[in-house]
Amino acid sequence: TQGQNGVPDLEDAGEHVHKLRSDNWFNRKDDIGLSALYIERYLNYGLTPEELTSGKPIIGIAQSGSDISPCNRHHIQIAKRVREAIRSAGGVALEFPVHSIQETSRRPTATLDRNLSYLSLVEMLYAYPFDGVVLLTGCDKTTPAALMAAATMNIPAICLNVGPMLNGYIKNQRVGSGTVVWQARELHAQGKLDAAGFMDMISSGTPSVGHCNTMGTASTMNALAEALGMALPGSAGIPAPYRERMQCAYQTGLQIVEMVRADRKPSDIMTREAFENAIVVNTAIGGSTNAPIHLNAIAKHIGVPLDNDDWDRIGLKIPLLVNVMPAGEMLMEEYHRAGALPAVMAELFDQGKIHVNALTCTGKTIGECVEGKNSWDRATIRAYDQPLKHDAGFVHLTGTLFDSAIMKTSVIAEDFRKEYLENPDDPNAFEAKVVVFDGPEDYNKRLESADIDRRTILVMRGTGPLGYPGAAEVVNMHPPGRLLKAGISSLPCIGDGRQSGTSGSPSILNASPEAADGGNLALLQDGDRLRVDLNKKRVDILLSEAELAARRADLNARGGYKGPESHTPWQDIFRRETGQLNEGMVLKRAVQFQRVAQT
Ligand code: FES
Ligand code: MG
Numbered sequence: 001t002q003g004q005n006g007v008p009d010l011e012d013a014g015e016h017v018h019k020l021r022s023d024n025w026f027n028r029k030d031d032i033g034l035s036a037l038y039i040e041r042y043l044n045y046g047l048t049p050e051e052l053t054s055g056k057p058i059i060g061i062a063q064s065g066s067d068i069s070p071c072n073r074h075h076i077q078i079a080k081r082v083r084e085a086i087r088s089a090g091g092v093a094l095e096f097p098v099h100s101i102q103e104t105s106r107r108p109t110a111t112l113d114r115n116l117s118y119l120s121l122v123e124m125l126y127a128y129p130f131d132g133v134v135l136l137t138g139c140d141k142t143t144p145a146a147l148m149a150a151a152t153m154n155i156p157a158i159c160l161n162v163g164p165m166l167n168g169y170i171k172n173q174r175v176g177s178g179t180v181v182w183q184a185r186e187l188h189a190q191g192k193l194d195a196a197g198f199m200d201m202i203s204s205g206t207p208s209v210g211h212c213n214t215m216g217t218a219s220t221m222n223a224l225a226e227a228l229g230m231a232l233p234g235s236a237g238i239p240a241p242y243r244e245r246m247q248c249a250y251q252t253g254l255q256i257v258e259m260v261r262a263d264r265k266p267s268d269i270m271t272r273e274a275f276e277n278a279i280v281v282n283t284a285i286g287g288s289t290n291a292p293i294h295l296n297a298i299a300k301h302i303g304v305p306l307d308n309d310d311w312d313r314i315g316l317k318i319p320l321l322v323n324v325m326p327a328g329e330m331l332m333e334e335y336h337r338a339g340a341l342p343a344v345m346a347e348l349f350d351q352g353k354i355h356v357n358a359l360t361c362t363g364k365t366i367g368e369c370v371e372g373k374n375s376w377d378r379a380t381i382r383a384y385d386q387p388l389k390h391d392a393g394f395v396h397l398t399g400t401l402f403d404s405a406i407m408k409t410s411v412i413a414e415d416f417r418k419e420y421l422e423n424p425d426d427p428n429a430f431e432a433k434v435v436v437f438d439g440p441e442d443y444n445k446r447l448e449s450a451d452i453d454r455r456t457i458l459v460m461r462g463t464g465p466l467g468y469p470g471a472a473e474v475v476n477m478h479p480p481g482r483l484l485k486a487g488i489s490s491l492p493c494i495g496d497g498r499q500s501g502t503s504g505s506p507s508i509l510n511a512s513p514e515a516a517d518g519g520n521l522a523l524l525q526d527g528d529r530l531r532v533d534l535n536k537k538r539v540d541i542l543l544s545e546a547e548l549a550a551r552r553a554d555l556n557a558r559g560g561y562k563g564p565e566s567h568t569p570w571q572d573i574f575r576r577e578t579g580q581l582n583e584g585m586v587l588k589r590a591v592q593f594q595r596v597a598q599t
Contacts, residue, residue: 020260021155021597022058025129038129042094051092057260059086059253060133061095062121064142065162069100071139071218072162074209074240078249082134082160085253091131091260093253096124103140103218111498112470114141114148114294115578115587116570121149126596130155132260134252138162138210140217140501143225144294148586150230150266151302154595156259157266158361159231160252161222163240164332165210170201176214176325177205178500182476186489189481210240213332214325217501220287221294226341227281228298229269229360233369237340239333259361267595270302273355276314277345277366280353283318283393284344286327288501289408289509292394297584300591308404308582312396312537319387320410321347323380326501327410328388330380338377345370347384399538400548401494401520401530402511404582409534412506416490419454421534429533431542432492436524438462439563440474448480450526454488457530461521463497464514465578465585467563469571471514472497476505492532494539496521498581508532508539512580515561522561523551 020027025038039052052058061082065075079095086093099117103110125133135146137159150157168175184201187193193201211218222236232251238244275295282291292311299306321344324330339346348354349370356367375381382388392410412421420430435450436459437443443460452458458479463472475495479488493507496514515522520541529542541548555561566572577587 020055020057020131022129022131026052026058047092057091057131057257058129059091059093059256059260060125060128060130061086061093062098062124062133062135062146063095064098064100064136064138064146066097066100068105069102069139069142071103071211072136072142074162075136075138078160078162078245079136081246081249082136082253085250086134086257089254089257091257094128094130098136098142098146101139101141101145108468109470109472110141111465111585112571112574114145115574115585115590117141117145118148118152119587119590121146122152122596125149125153125155132156132158132256134256135159136162137222137225138218140221140290143218143221144297147225147228147230147298148301151270151298152590152593153597154265154267154302155597156256156264157230158252158256158259159222159225160249161211161225161231161236161238163210163238163242163245164219165206165213166208166239166241167213167331167333168205168207170204174325174329174331175201175205176331177212178216179214179325180205182478182505186478186484189478190484191481208239208241213239215286215288215322215327215332215501217288217290219324219332220282220285220291220501223285223287223341224278224282224291224295227278227345227366228274229358229366230266232362233360234340234342237332237336239336242336255361258363262363264359264361264363267302269359269361270298270304271358272304272306273358274366275299275304275306276310277354277358279311279315280318280348281341281344283315283410284320284348285322285341286320286324286392286410289394289406289499290501292406293498293510293581293585296582297586300584300586301594303594308394308396308406311394311406315393316395317391318348318353318393319384320389320392321382321384321387323382323388327392334377334380338380339373339375342370342373343375343381346373346375347381350374351384395534395537397508397537397539399540401524401539401541402496403513405494405508405511405539407506407508407534413490415488416506420492428535429531430492431529431531432457433527433529434459434524435526436461437477439468440472443474443477447477448482450480452480452483452491454483454491457492457494457532459521459524460493460495460497461515461524462561462563463495464512464516465581466575467514467516467561468497469563469566469574471581471585473500475499475507475509494530496581510581512582514580516563517580518560520548522555523548
């Protein structure tokens with residue numbers, strides 16, 4: 001029988017057909033004494049030996065909400081509904097906490113915890129008797145951390161998003177969480193907003209439980225989890241407080257038990273085709289610039305080759321279809337009502353832009369899940385031939401300043417385009433002098449006093465994975481107050497850090513190698529000139545090779561480019577073990593461990 005969302009109704013599913021991983025704990029024919037030892041402590045909250053030994057799949061619920069992870073906190077309630085479904089499908093649920101990550105208050109930066117959460121989750125899944133796992137995802141880094149762990153472990157796994165917040169409003173104007181911060185900062189810098197007004201404006205963007213209600217990194221990564229086939233169709237966009245969220249939790253719980261019985265694993269779902277689909281989807285939704293970092297990381301952990309050239313080649317020419325902030329006007333409530341990801345993928349399906357045969361967690365192909373689901377609300381999800389923007393993906397740039405950096409072209413404002421990209425003699429290219437900041441503290445200190453005019457490139461360095469540790473979201477810099485007052489809302493920004501997915505800044509970011517890893521960004525000085533050429537996809541330093549060599553020798557003599565000291569053991573370990581942003585910022589030693597569950 002078929003339930004909601006096409007998910008099979010599993011309440012009367014029969015005996016399991018293959019040997020369960022948990023049998024190695026609870027059903028050891030070779031050593032019943034050992035099994036007794038494994039079983040006995042699980043009984044002290046009322047489980048019976050019969051439940052643990054009768055072939056019921058043991059399903060983990062990796063619970064990522066907590067008081068310090070407010071974006072995911074609603075999972076404390078949602079997990080109960082998942083548990084009921086697992087039970088009614090004939091499984092046993094074991095809920096456990098995941099290392100908490102809070103995007104906005106974690107110092108120095110939340111990305112530092114993605115790999116830590118990943119490591120801890122792999123260890124939990126490996127060490128305990130799980131046959132499958134429901135990954136409760138939401139806030140930015142919680143989703144990639146969970147998918148990376150699922151990739152390494154390769155036991156049946158399914159994502160369940162906490163869901164976005166309801167729309168924020170000031171009067172009848174939509175206010176997007178995250179995105180409003182950048183707007184409020186500009187108003188504050190222009191002297192149009194006092195401290196209390198600043199606080200009010202930002203708070204109005206966060207009206208309920210759930211993650212950011214814009215197409216920031218959270219909405220993006222959960223949409224990509226669904227595009228990969230790792231979440232139920234239509235699930236990622238359901239606002240956290242909606243009744244469908246709890247119903248979806250129930251369907252997800254049923255589905256994971258079916259997945260264990262069918263032995264449907266991440267490696268069956270997260271194939272090269274699935275990753276290519278996710279890249280296409282990311283452009284169509286106007287997804288975050290953090291997506292390449294995280295998707296490349298997930299791919300590395302499951303052994304699928306994927307790099308930033310793939311993002312440019314597969315994603316750049318796709319149009320922007322979703323009219324949600326920061327690239328558009330709406331928020332996630334409209335997006336959900338308009339049909340959410342299945343509606344977006346139906347457009348891509350009709351144009352032959354996705355691999356329709358990629359398998360999903362449901363056992364159906366992605367094509368079967370999305371065909372004919374086109375939106376009725378064309379203001380929010382556009383038809384493929386009437387997009388918000390053409391060629392809306394990421395440009396992959398190289399050159400003498402870095403080997404790899406990306407630029408999200410869909411958020412470039414018209415005034416920026418006119419000033420920088422529409423010179424008839426040199427279209428899509430410009431040369432300008434730089435002002436260089438060593439981290440956000442230096443930027444805050446010197447922004448108003450530095451020699452910045454309307455033709456200045458702002459450079460942010462020392463903010464990559466090793467420099468800041470974790471890579472800070474600081475490349476989107478606003479111009480000094482005097483330029484903002486003169487109506488100049490954005491200058492070109494380049495940096496080795498990241499930028500928030502909720503930001504609409506025309507930045508060249510994720511530059512690798514970073515200054516602290518030997519990148520040429522470390523050699524720049526205020527007043528140097530750069531050439532940015534979006535046709536050739538290059539950023540070059542307009543200095544002689546001899547000058548660069550002399551500066552390099554000088555830097556080496558001073559011991560290289562140094563970021564702040566490490567203040568905790570993990571900061572130090574992270575810096576020693578982690579690769580660059582273009583490579584997914586993964587723990588280099590971790591990627592050699594694949595399909596761990598089979599060992
Ligand atoms: Fe957690 Fe945006 S800060 S989802
Ligand atoms: Mg974010």
